[in-house]
Every structure is written in structure tokens, then in C-alpha cells.
Amino acid sequence: MEVELPEGSLLAFYTDGLVESRDDDIEVGMHRLGTALSQPEQSLEDLCSSVMETVPAQAASDDVALLLARVHTLKPADIASWDLPTEPAVVSDARHLAAHQLSAWGLEHLVPTTELLISELVTNAIHHGAGPIRLRLIKHQVLTCEVFDSGKCYPRLRHARMADENGRGLFLIAQLSSKWGSRSATGGKLVWADQELPSTL
Structure with missing residues (x-):
């Protein structure tokens, strides 16, 4: 309901x-x-x-x-959303879109960390999820990066061994964000990561 x-x-x-x-x-x-x-x-x-x-x-x-x-509503100016194709090359575009939006919000200092988070979130959606993929940034008490995909496989934090090629993405997300998680959404799932904002905002 x-x-x-x-x-x-x-x-x-x-x-x-x-x-x-x-x-x-x-x-x-x-x-x-x-x-x-x-x-x-x-x-x-x-x-x-x-x-x-x-x-x-x-x-x-x-x-x-x-x-x-x-319940608190968000101003439309505090939300940015993009639909992304399910192609590995789109990860670079996603980083560029996010960096441009953060600059518009005056959050340039968060660009490097946000680009890393988005790289991992979008890459995971492409490799382990299913299209369509949507990237959303939300500026509220924190900066939230969300990636939606229509897959049903939820992320699970693993501890990669030294020789493993995979398994480090979620560990990196957990280290770079103040909180992260996933939740069900209509037609799929959202994986999100929060970063703290300066108290002056």
C-alpha cells in the first residue's frame, strides 16, 4: 500500500x-x-x-x-538523477556527472571520494545487477549516493584474500562512507552510501 x-x-x-x-x-x-x-x-x-x-x-x-x-520533503534542487546505460564505459560518465553536480552544490571537496563511491556502486550494478541503472545524488543532512538496478541480488560484504581479484568493492565503500546499505525499490533494489556534510550547510 x-x-x-x-x-x-x-x-x-x-x-x-x-x-x-x-x-x-x-x-x-x-x-x-x-x-x-x-x-x-x-x-x-x-x-x-x-x-x-x-x-x-x-x-x-x-x-x-x-x-x-x-516526514521531511527534499527540495528538487537538492536531488540530481541520471539514467545510465548498462555499459562499463558509463562509469566514467557517471563520475563526471557527479563531479559537475557537486561543484554546483559547492561540495568540490567531496568530489574525489564521491567519484570512488560511484565507480564502485555503478560497476557493481553493471556486473551483478540488471538494467536499467539509475544514479541519484541527494543533498540533505548528509550526501547520499544511490544506484538503482533491477537485479534481485543484494550486495554482501566479503573479506578478499591477498590474491583475490574481486571482493574489495564493498569493503572500499564501507571505508569511504559514514554508512552504506541496500533496500528494496519498485522494480529492483537501491544500494546507497552516505558521506557527512560540513555543519555549515
């Missing part, structure tokens, strides 16, 4: 231990949770604390978990 959420929407994922108790109906717990979450000016951390303070003491016998997320 797909749902469009407006800017600032709050999502709460929780276990039933948060809203059920021996003494109250589940509707009472749901109302209590809704009331605790109705303070939009609070940070997510403060909201979590407020919710946990409302959980009845006897609920401690059940597992209680709460995950909150707030």
Missing part, C-alpha cells in the same frame, strides 16, 4: 505492549498513545520519552518497543 504523507507527518511503529494492559481496553491505550503524540513541536526523542512515561507499570511484563519517524 502506498500513502502520500504531508510534510511534518509523524509515523509511529509500536508493539502491542505499548497500548495493551490487563486493566484497560486497547482503545484506552490507543487514546493514551495518540494524546502523547499530539505535541508536534517536540523532538522525536522527547516524544518517545513522553509516550514511555504514559505506559502503565504493569505493561512492563510485555515487550514494549516504539519507533518514531517524521
